[in-house]
Amino acid sequence: MKEKIEQLKMEFDKVIKEHNSMEKIDELRVAYLGKKGKITELMQGLKDVIAEQRRDVGIAINNFKQYVEGLIENKVKEAKELELQKEINNAERIDITIPSGERCGSLHPITVVQKEVEEIFKSMGFVVEDGNEIETEFNNFDAVNVPRNHPARDMQDTFWLDNGEVLKTQTSAGQNRILRKYGAPCKVIFPGRCFRNESVDASHENTFFQLEGMMVGRDINVANLIYFMKTMLSKVLKKDVDVRLRPGFFPFTEPSFELDVTCPFCGGKGCPTCKQGGWIELCPCGMIHPEVLRMGGVDTNKYQGFAFGLGLTRLAMMKYNIKEIRTLNSGNIPFLSQTKIR
Structure with a gap:
């Protein structure tokens, strides 16, 4: 066998x-x-x-x-x-080196501006953080010193969810989380998409983009705020610009300001874009309210800081001379192609 x-x-x-x-x-x-x-x-x-x-x-x-x-x-x-x-x-041979002839897409103006601003602030020592699009009522309102009877809490201004949370109305909603994460001193920016329950027209959108910035430390003052904002804007707009502060009121800053920039289209001489005034309103800012710092766990006897809420949507419109805000969320490919961004 x-x-x-x-x-x-x-x-x-x-x-x-x-x-x-x-x-x-x-x-x-x-x-x-x-x-x-x-x-x-x-x-x-x-x-x-x-x-x-x-x-x-x-x-x-x-x-x-x-x-x-x-x-x-x-x-x-x-x-x-x-x-x-x-x-x-x-199999059929295909030469992958032959150009396809297809039209390529382009980066969105807001994406380009956001990346530019992030790189500029990183070069000045700031950390870039992400933010939540859905926030708790505490972070969106209470932690930034918005009182219970403030009209911003009303249904006609805010998108409320069934669980009591909200679609973030402003990037300031991330301040408390950032302060508790980094403490003091800190230099942080955190861009994000915001939502407001308002009608859409040529100059208003219910969805827009902001970039929040905070600097907390010893002996921080308004002069620091002006320096950082002027430096950033000059680099983004690729020209020297002046900034000015006008008195304003915001619950989360004290004192509060409206920051204006010289009109990049006319150089401050006056034009239809700036309504012949020579200045364009850009963002709210100011010294962080002591109560906001305390709720973030910061000792206000040692530290103070400034904060600003830069409108990326408005900055993109200024940089690329876009007249109507609705085109930015329209998904209009011919419009994006006209910006010639790659």
């Missing part, structure tokens, strides 16, 4: 080398491993082997079976690889 097994193994080794297609390999598998195959015949012949040799012969048959299964499995892998390579070789 062992001689027969050895003879079958020699025959198998010879035959398998000649079988390269999946069809031929399957025929070989059936011939040796099938119900009426040669290995099955060997197993059936065990009853004719004398009892003393039956165990050894059984082991030899089983080893031969595993040997056949292993070689067939390898042969199947080789056949599949050959078929795949043949398919690749016969």
Whole structure:
């Protein structure tokens, strides 16, 4: 019996080398491993082997079976690889270096401005943080000193969710979280999308982008605020600009200001864009209210700071001379192509 097994193994080794297609390999598998195959015949012949040799012969048959299964499995892998390579070789050739001729998209003006502003502030030592688009009532209002009876909390101004949270109305909603994360001193900016429940027209949108900035430390004053804002705006608008502060009121700053920039279109001489005034209102700002700092865990006896809420949407309109705010959220590809941003 062992001689027969050895003879079958020699025959198998010879035959398998000649079988390269999946069809031929399957025929070989059936011939040796099938119900009426040669290995099955060997197993059936065990009853004719004398009892003393039956165990050894059984082991030899089983080893031969595993040997056949292993070689067939390898042969199947080789056949599949050959078929795949043949398919690749016969496939249509495509030169991937040929220009497609398709029109490429472009970056959105707000995206470009945001990245520019982030890089400028990072060069001045600021950290860039992300903000949440859905905020708690506490972070959006209480933590920035907005009183309970303030009209900003009304349904007509804010998108309230069923769980009592809100769509962030301003990037200032992230101040408390940032203060508790970094403490004092800190220099952080955090851009984000904001939402207001208001009608859309040429100069108003219910979805817009802001960039909040905070600097907290010892001996921080309004002069620091003016320096950072003027430096940033000059770099973004690619020209020297002047800034001025007008008195304002915001619950989260004291004193509060409206920051204006010289009109980049007329250089301050007066034009329709600036309504002949020579200045364009850009962002609210001021020294952070002591109560806001305290709620953020900052010792107001040691530290003070400034904050500003820069309108990225408005800044993009200034930079690219965009007259109507609605076009920025319109998904208008021809409009984006006109900006020639890549």
